[in-house]
Amino acid sequence: MRADIVLAGVGGQGVLTAAGILAEAGRRAHLTVKQGELHGMSQRGGAVTANLRMFDGPVASDLIARGSATMILSLEPVEALRWLPYLAYSGVVVTSSNPVENIPDYPPLADVLEALGRLPHAVVVDADPLARQAGSGHANNVVLLGAAAGFLPFPAKLLRACVEELFATRGERLRDVNLRAFDAGQAAAAVPAG
Amino acid sequence: MPEGIVGDRAAPLGPVGNAAGRPPLLLGDEAVALAALHAGISAAYAYPGTPSTEIFEYLEPRASAFGVVAHWCANEKTAFEQALGMSMVGGRVLVSMKHVGLNVAMDPFLNSALVRIHGGLVLAVADDPGMHSSQNEQDSRVLADFAGVPCLEPGNQQEAYDMTREAFAWSERHHVPVMVRLVTRLCHGRAEVRASDALAPLPASKPSDARDWILLPGYARRLRGLLLEAQEDIRADTAASHWNYLEAVPPYPVRRGVLTSGIARNYLLENLEDVDEPLPHLHVGAHPIPHDMVLELASQVDEVLVLEEGEPVLERRIRGALPALHVVRGRDTGDVPATGELTPEAVRGALGLPPRRELSSALPLPGRPPQLCQGCPHRDAFQALGIALEGHDDAVVAGDIGCYTLGALPPFEALESCVCMGASIGMAKGASDAGVRPAVAVIGDSTFLHSRLTPLVAAVAHDTDMTVLILDNGTVAMTGQQPTALPHSRLEAVVLGVGADPDHVRVVPTHPRRVPELAAVIRQEIAHPGLSVILAVRECIEAVRRNKSAAKAAEDGPS
Numbered sequence: 001m002r003a004d005i006v007l008a009g010v011g012g013q014g015v016l017t018a019a020g021i022l023a024e025a026g027r028r029a030h031l032t033v034k035q036g037e038l039h040g041m042s043q044r045g046g047a048v049t050a051n052l053r054m055f056d057g058p059v060a061s062d063l064i065a066r067g068s069a070t071m072i073l074s075l076e077p078v079e080a081l082r083w084l085p086y087l088a089y090s091g092v093v094v095t096s097s098n099p100v101e102n103i104p105d106y107p108p109l110a111d112v113l114e115a116l117g118r119l120p121h122a123v124v125v126d127a128d129p130l131a132r133q134a135g136s137g138h139a140n141n142v143v144l145l146g147a148a149a150g151f152l153p154f155p156a157k158l159l160r161a162c163v164e165e166l167f168a169t170r171g172e173r174l175r176d177v178n179l180r181a182f183d184a185g186q187a188a189a190a191v192p193a194g
Numbered sequence: 195m196p197e198g199i200v201g202d203r204a205a206p207l208g209p210v211g212n213a214a215g216r217p218p219l220l221l222g223d224e225a226v227a228l229a230a231l232h233a234g235i236s237a238a239y240a241y242p243g244t245p246s247t248e249i250f251e252y253l254e255p256r257a258s259a260f261g262v263v264a265h266w267c268a269n270e271k272t273a274f275e276q277a278l279g280m281s282m283v284g285g286r287v288l289v290s291m292k293h294v295g296l297n298v299a300m301d302p303f304l305n306s307a308l309v310r311i312h313g314g315l316v317l318a319v320a321d322d323p324g325m326h327s328s329q330n331e332q333d334s335r336v337l338a339d340f341a342g343v344p345c346l347e348p349g350n351q352q353e354a355y356d357m358t359r360e361a362f363a364w365s366e367r368h369h370v371p372v373m374v375r376l377v378t379r380l381c382h383g384r385a386e387v388r389a390s391d392a393l394a395p396l397p398a399s400k401p402s403d404a405r406d407w408i409l410l411p412g413y414a415r416r417l418r419g420l421l422l423e424a425q426e427d428i429r430a431d432t433a434a435s436h437w438n439y440l441e442a443v444p445p446y447p448v449r450r451g452v453l454t455s456g457i458a459r460n461y462l463l464e465n466l467e468d469v470d471e472p473l474p475h476l477h478v479g480a481h482p483i484p485h486d487m488v489l490e491l492a493s494q495v496d497e498v499l500v501l502e503e504g505e506p507v508l509e510r511r512i513r514g515a516l517p518a519l520h521v522v523r524g525r526d527t528g529d530v531p532a533t534g535e536l537t538p539e540a541v542r543g544a545l546g547l548p549p550r551r552e553l554s555s556a557l558p559l560p561g562r563p564p565q566l567c568q569g570c571p572h573r574d575a576f577q578a579l580g581i582a583l584e585g586h587d588d589a590v591v592a593g594d595i596g597c598y599t600l601g602a603l604p605p606f607e608a609l610e611s612c613v614c615m616g617a618s619i620g621m622a623k624g625a626s627d628a629g630v631r632p633a634v635a636v637i638g639d640s641t642f643l644h645s646r647l648t649p650l651v652a653a654v655a656h657d658t659d660m661t662v663l664i665l666d667n668g669t670v671a672m673t674g675q676q677p678t679a680l681p682h683s684r685l686e687a688v689v690l691g692v693g694a695d696p697d698h699v700r701v702v703p704t705h706p707r708r709v710p711e712l713a714a715v716i717r718q719e720i721a722h723p724g725l726s727v728i729l730a731v732r733e734c735i736e737a738v739r740r741n742k743s744a745a746k747a748a749e750d751g752p753s
Contacts, residue, residue: 010562011564023219023384027216027219027386032385032386033219033384033385033386034383034384034385035219035383035384035385036379036382036383036384037221037382037383037384038326038378038382044564044565044566044567044597044600045562045564045565045567046562046563046564046565047561047562051383059385060350060459060460060461060463060464061457061460061461061463061464061538062379062380062383062457062460063379063461063537063538064538065464065465065537065538065539065542065550066537066538066539066549066550066552067549067550067551067552067553068538068550078559078560078562079562081555081557081559082555082559084552084553084554084555085552085553085554086552087552087553088550089551089553102562102565103560103561103562105560106560107557107558107559107560111557112557115555115556115557118556119553
């Protein structure tokens with residue numbers, strides 16, 4: 001019952017919110033949780049990362065060791081590739097395929113997607129349109145949570161309940177948008193990419 | 195104190211809420227803040243700086259429920275001095291800052307070890323090994339040692355809580371401030387933290403002997419003697435402390451042992467399952483390091499590997515203390531990288547274990563550095579500065595510390611220096627004194643108020659031929675929109691108040707459509723052969739957004 005998840009994305013995409021929801025679910029599943037974040041300069045449109053560790057025993061390090069993560073959960077495809085050295089060979093990459101091209105030397109998207117396709121275990125989700133269909137372009141982090149739900153050490157419905165509870169505090173509309181986003185992500189991950 | 199109040203106040207600021215029945219999931223920073231509230235502080239003072247900011251951010255909204263005064267301060271020195279005043283009259287007090295902030299507070303800090311601390315004074319200082327958001331990676335443990343005060347170094351969030359609480363009692367027992375030394379990964383890592391009952395603040399009481407707080411040379415010599423005498427008691431405390439312990443010592447000699455401090459222990463534990471030899475382990479959470487425990491470890495091993503976050507502080511100390519037959523390995527010997535933060539991998543390598551199998555991307559990946567926000571007023575200011583300096587190839591533009599430091603990077607490349615908080619004005623004056631024209635200082639409003647009134651006074655006194663461009667966005671933006679020491683509206687009066695020539699103190703709005711106007715003003719003031727100060731004013735775009743959503747939330751009412 002171990003999950004070591006490297007969450008990645010670009011400042012403003014909701015990486016830390018996603019990490020917080022996962023951590024809450026882990027706690028409800030009675031796992032020990034450690035959640036590491038980087039604040040400060042990383043927020044200004046730069047690469048953002050969080051380490052989330054969940055285990056049914058004590059967790060020592062705040063940092064996930066290279067070559068040992070069970071999952072990279074990324075809201076941006078280049079950021080998913082950036083953290084590959086942290087992934088265990090048996091680990092899975094769950095990532096959005098939608099680029100954030102806020103840098104001048106962004107590589108051709110086809111090359112990025114091809115690199116992801118060569119990985120042993122990758123779930124690549126076209127998250128932005130799913131988020132928009134759910135009702136908000138900002139919900140792509142929750143789409144990715146849905147896509148990741150099948151690879152976690154607790155039931156998907158537990159994670160879904162945490163999404164529901166968090167967004168319920170921000171109004172009914174946002175709750176429904178995010179539940180639709182979660183379900184869309186879950187469905188997208190169930191269909192083999194092709 | 196009413197029943198249940200601790201639980202209520204311990205509610206986390208975490209993004210989701212609290213899993214039923216579990217202790218709150220707190221950042222290391224938040225654990226320090228909660229511990230201080232529970233230890234019965236009367237006040238907390240701070241200046242924001244990553245990775246320490248969240249200590250005060252967690253504490254401030256809870257302060258009034260505990261009857262605690264909580265103030266953001268103009269800088270770290272003034273924060274420390276306010277804490278000293280509180281301690282002198284018997285109140286417990288927390289003062290927090292980042293590692294380089296302690297340089298600013300060094301004068302009161304070092305001298306606070308000499309006065310007889312009355313109410314417990316705890317300095318929480320957050321180091322930034324690896325320089326995630328800082329200009330250097332200095333190790334505050336060196337400064338605790340220099341001052342002669344104890345330093346507690348938590349290895350996890352629970353210890354951050356427990357040690358901070360305990361630190362107040364240490365401070366009162368030894369009459370010195372106590373440092374709680376944090377590092378980035380602990381500050382910004384969350385874990386469940388179990389809190390204990392809150393204590394009520396102590397009533398104010400002046401020190402019984404007035405000489406205890408007067409560092410006139412005659413009195414200071416006595417106090418210096420008392421501080422030296424206290425060292426023995428402090429060492430006895432750390433030797434008896436459960437924060438320091440020796441474990442896994444086999445009853446026979448083995449090749450090597452490990453010494454860890456703070457969070458370095460976590461990285462050892464992370465790799466321990468792959469170590470197939472007995473590995474005696476001395477962990478130090480309370481400094482100064484107890485020498486007897488080091489000797490006990492050394493008596494069973496030939497070699498000691500030292501794992502510590504920051505400088506090779508313990509490594510050097512024990513190398514000097516152990517018989518010459520022992521090999522001490524660490525950062526100085528290259529077994530651990532000399533710079534950068536510790537990682538599970540770095541420790542794995544130092545233990546001599548093979549690296550884990552790693553995947554990598556065949557595709558070369560571009561970096562994604564932080565940038566100024568879209569709509570940020572600094573963008574317009576840098577554009578205007580660029581226009582104004584066209585044709586002035588010899589110009590020197592001294593920069594400072596804040597979001598606007600990003601103006602040193604492409605596409606603007608507008609700044610030529612970034613050294614420490616407020617250095618821009620002094621450095622521009624130095625360059626001007628050397629004959630460089632134009633000499634420009636670019637500084638934010640909060641950084642200006644932090645420590646730049648005094649160098650501005652010097653520039654006024656000499657009417658130095660230089661132009662100070664204050665980017666006034668009305669907030670401490672980079673650390674998350676803390677309030678500045680003085681509001682927008684007072685800044686011009688402050689500049690005029692130190693004697694700047696009113697004809698050359700200009701207030702100009704910063705706006706995409708008014709870039710030419712700002713550029714023209716900068717050009718005029720560069721041409722003036724004396725001191726000019728330009729206040730380029732527009733509110734931080736993030737602050738505007740935050741205020742808008744706060745206003746909307748207030749309008750919508752509770753959902």
